[in-house]
Amino acid sequence: MNKLPDLEAWAIFAAVAEQRSFSGAAATLGLSKATVSKAVARLEARLGQSLFHRTSRRLSVTEAALPLAERARAMLAEAEGAEEAARDGAASPAGRIRVAAPMSFGLAAVAPVLAGFLDEYRQVEIDLNLSDSRTDIIAGGFDLALRIGEPPDSSLRIRRLCAVPFHIVASPLYLARHGRPVHAAELARHRLLGYSNAPGPWRLYGPDDEAVMVRPVGPLLANSGDALVPALMAGLGIARLPNFIVGLHLESKALEAILPDWTPPPASLHLLTPPGTLRPARVEALIAWLARHLRD
Template identity: 70%
Template structure:
């Protein structure tokens, strides 16, 4: 039985990541000729080209794209196995790359990162905050926290808790435009939209009735926090999580409406690459997040200023 050419696969992954033979050679400490020969050797073994090569550009072929993901997983699992062996005899150490949503990350993840680093001084955390969905495997993240529905994938995921969603507006807006008593009436109101939520707003009423409303209003933003000033200024109605609008509900700057109409369930999930092999530092941070991130979620489910939260999941 011929063993797989693991060195060639690892070199191929480096070239795919750097989109350059010379860049990959510099990163892994090999000569450009050695890198080029390894990729050519792999192409011959597979019987197909992995890259389109021109004098100015190097790009993965259609066949090479899925194989690059396989190569990255091979390299990741090999590194995890080596690190697991080392970690078995030592305290967690090294870097953990974490991706999290911007608003939730600033409010809830960043304080926990500081606490975790205090407990584990040999660990470094590379925290990436963005509401854009990252490719965990391709971008080299160890952990991703994600709010919302999960697409089918090979990633390993666990649900941490439900997230409360509130339909909110300023008292001044409701005084001027009237307070809707039925979800369908939202179509006659100005609605401020969170761009990462696609399609219509959907609600289920107390009698099981389902209503879909397509939001239309003066502001569309890819950050929930960016909608709050417009809400407080009385410019419309928005559907936002409790960790964003909670303080404004408590202060009375915003009020929750339509308490009998619930949006679809929303949850916080923790995702990791598909390999079950993880370094001790990653396992430690996963366990820490799983324990501690239930608290802010529980807080988000509480009633704010007498207004009921829409608790999901």
């Protein structure tokens, strides 16, 4: 008869892979380093392969073990969710949640929402990672991620939360110097500031379903939308930016939305979680909170 899976060893392997350290995993799990080392050795013997490259200064997952690390994290998350589901909410949600979000959106919208959540759920801790790069939430050990744009084609669980409107904006100074375009095709003759995380031409839709594509060519290309705002204020160009970056500047009249009859298609805000049907109660609580408070 086949042996049952060594679930303890798989859980410890997942922790070591995440921490990139036997000592770090031991501290996280509340175990001795010897216990962690023996569990990994036990799993390696059972699988017949090395799971880590070990040097005096560095520990890294072997290429063959990378997919195993992802599955181990998924198994651990599923087990945690099963235990919390079994408790049936007898205790308040508690524990640590790792969250990934875009930098500008995270500062403008996510951080204020998390403050209210942490005030409501005093036993929960949140580790918030803000980056405009495409974070691998499985490899990074994240419980959930927020992303703007097309969701990845993957095994991740994906939930659309809301639309994210974009505006074509310029400063009054720029418009006074270079004129105000009245048709989207005229943008090709203007200085356009680009966002490198969303490369490619701008697509705009106008009256009678007319569509125009314009490739931004200008003095500044940045991987942060916020980095384009000073150049906009200085009258150096026109930009296509989301409302969460330029909304307050539009209200103060420091920037103006131009081409009112031409609209860029809105992006969508998606919430991504690792595969699996069960999630810890703390993660379910945060998902519900984000869905409720980020709709606007």
